[in-house]
Amino acid sequence: MSQTPILEMRDIAKAxxxxxxxxxxxxxxxxxxxHALMGENGAGKSTLMKILAGAYTATSGxxxxxxxxxxxRGPKDALAAGITLIYQEMQLAPNLTVAxxxxxxxxxxxxxxxxxxxxVQQAQNVINRLGAHFKASDLVMKLTIAEQQQVEIARALHRNSRVLVMDEPTAALSSRETQRLFELIMRLRDEGMAIIYISHRMAEVYELSDRVSVLRDGQYVGSLTRDKLNAQELVRMMVGRPLSDLFNKERDIPQGDPRLAVHHLTDDKKVQPSSLVVRSGEIVGLAGxxxxxxxxxAQLIFGVRKATGGSIEIDGQPVTIHTPREAIGHGIGFLTENRKEQGLFLExxxxENITMATLERDASYGLLDRKKAQTISDEAIASLNIRVPHAQVRAGGLSGGNQQKLLISxxxxxxxxxxxxxxxxxxVDVGAKSEIYRIMNQMARRGVAILMISSELPEVVGMSDRVYVMREGHIAGELTGDDITQEKIMTLATGVTEAHQQAVQHD
Incomplete structure (x- = not known):
């Protein structure tokens, strides 16, 4: 590695x-x-890189x-310096060709x-250098996300860029596409390019990075070389506390009577007759x-999907839910897994996103009570620690963690x-995760019954009082207490018994 820095950003501030x-x-x-750049969502990573790319102008530094x-002072200055930023959202014209x-x-x-x-000829030469399989004459709209990303990289190479910034480049890629991207990144590194890699995925950082720098609350915390990388130290730098404190599930929260009871609910397609119970003050995991x-x-309970059989009780009383509006009327909130397409109003x-579900409740004679709406949004931003410069900022411009907290609020x-x-x-990264877990504990302590669907087994084990496991549309089993382990969850999720696993291993 060269001893002369290609890039130095000194005492950068942005207000x-x-x-x-x-x-x-x-x-x-x-x-x-x-060079990996890490930090919880809202730590300032993207802002720093937008200053480097000329999209923002630094207040000082x-x-x-x-x-x-x-x-x-602008994008032209960045390009003249050999700097290219590949945003998470592609900056391509889909109706034009690759060239x-x-x-x-x-x-x-x-x-x-x-x-x-x-x-076309010059563009094809760059494409060939990347080892890509599309042609310079192809329309961008017909390429996959991974191929569009290669077009962005090809554009950087054509510009003779010396510093390439990649912001969450694997967010929409398959594992195979991700591996191909890694191979390309390492090849560019070996050719002398400096690559700044922003990711919240620690496995990627371990695999790729020569050095890692960490930001927290808009400030530089420190850097680690590859030989000093370890999860405990990275998490401590990112969130200011050790990894063992991440979940911090409060086990002394009193649990009341069953608040939600689902009996044999089914749509005769994706969900076969399924039953579960969640008590007030309880966090119940739904794994599989x-x-x-x-x-x-979950969509059947909330009225997004139409049930063909079964019943729902809330606080012991039968309820009929055909629509999300009826679900909200019964006091049910539903955080969708796809926040951008199904949850947020990005523009x-x-x-406005915070108060979207309370508009009807707080309206008087069809008129919105703006003062009350402002109070609700201001209180939510403060209590959930949503990092925004002001309440009127566009939701689509927020970091992933802040968008998620916006939806929860x-x-x-x-x-x-x-x-x-x-x-x-x-x-979302570990810092935002910790905040979300804190909010979940807080809601449970207020007596809210929480049903949490998660594909992250450490999260299910760390946050759940009980766990239901689904397999092929059925509830395959329920786990409580010390039985809530990753191994037992996977045993129920796959239908493979421990005895069968041992027999396979012996074979």
Whole structure:
């Protein structure tokens, strides 16, 4: 690794009004290294990289390229410095060809005529260098997400970029596509490119990074070289406390009578007759393999899917739920697993997203009580520690963890009796996870019955008072107390008994 940094960001600060997203952050990156940038959602990673890419202008601080001051006041300054940022959301024109996207803004022309043939040839040379299998003449809209990502990288290579920033690049990739991306990243590193890699997935950081720098609350915490990497230290740097404190499940919360009772509920498709009970003050896990019917069962309870049989009781009284509106009327909140497509209104303000489920309740003669709505949103932002510069900020511009807390706050606002959480910490880092677990404990202590669907077994074990396990549309079993282990959950989820597993191992 070169001893001369290709990039130095010194004492970078960024203020949005009175809110400081960054406070004196410094970052040093060398040629030929993969430098991971970690921190909980809202720690300032994306803000720092947007300053580097010229999308934001720093309030104060300096940027050096090859040891020399290089102010970046806009995207053109970043490109001139050899810096390219590949955003999590692709910045491509889908109706144009690969070549046209690679040359977008720097088209080749002679005598006022665009040299399309030459552009295709040059673009194809870059594509071949990547080892990609699409053609320069292909339309971007016909490519997979992984291939579109390769187009972004090809554009960076065409620009002779020396620093490549990748923000959560594997979020929409399969495991096979992810591995191919890793191979490409390591090849670019070996060719001398500096790569800044933002991810909340520790396994990726372990596999790829030469160094890791950590931000927390808009400040630089420190860096670790590859030989010093360990989960305990990384988590301590990111959230300010050890890994063992992550779940912090409160076991002394009193549990009352059954609040939600589901009897033989079915849609005769994804969910076969299934029964479960959740008491007030109880967190009940619903585990199982993907496709086992967990989300579908939750959707039946909330009225998103139509039930063909079975019944539901709330506080011992039979209820009929055909729609989400009726479910909300009975005090049920439902956090969907797909926050962007099924939960959030991305183009609306944070405050509007929070109060979306209470509009009808708080309206008077059809008119919204704006003062009350503002009070609800302000209180939610404060109590759930949602990091926003102000309540009117667009929801789509928030980090994943803050978006998730925004959705949870919507259901907290209705004063629920029952809260169904489908993958409550999917796509968020350890800091945001810890915050969400704190909120769950808080709600349980208020007497709310919580049904938590999760594919993360440590989460199920760490947060559940009881666990139901689904397999192929059925409730395969229930676990309590010391029986709540990852091994026993998987035994029920797969239908493979421990004796059978041992027999297979002996064979």
């Amino acid at each position: 949005f009004g009175k809110f400081y997203a960054l406070k004196g952050v410094s970052l040093t990156v060398y040629p030929g290294e993969i 300096e940027i050096f390229i090859d040891g020399k001051p290089h102010p970046i 046209e996207n690679i040359f977008l803004g720097s088209e080749l022309s002679r005598g006022g005529l665009v040299q399309r043939k030459e552009m 393999l993907v496709g086992a019917g967990r989300s579908e069962l 609306m303000a944070a405050a 919507r259901w907290v606002a209705i004063g629920p009796r029952i809260l169904i959480l489908d993958e409550p910490t999917r796509g």
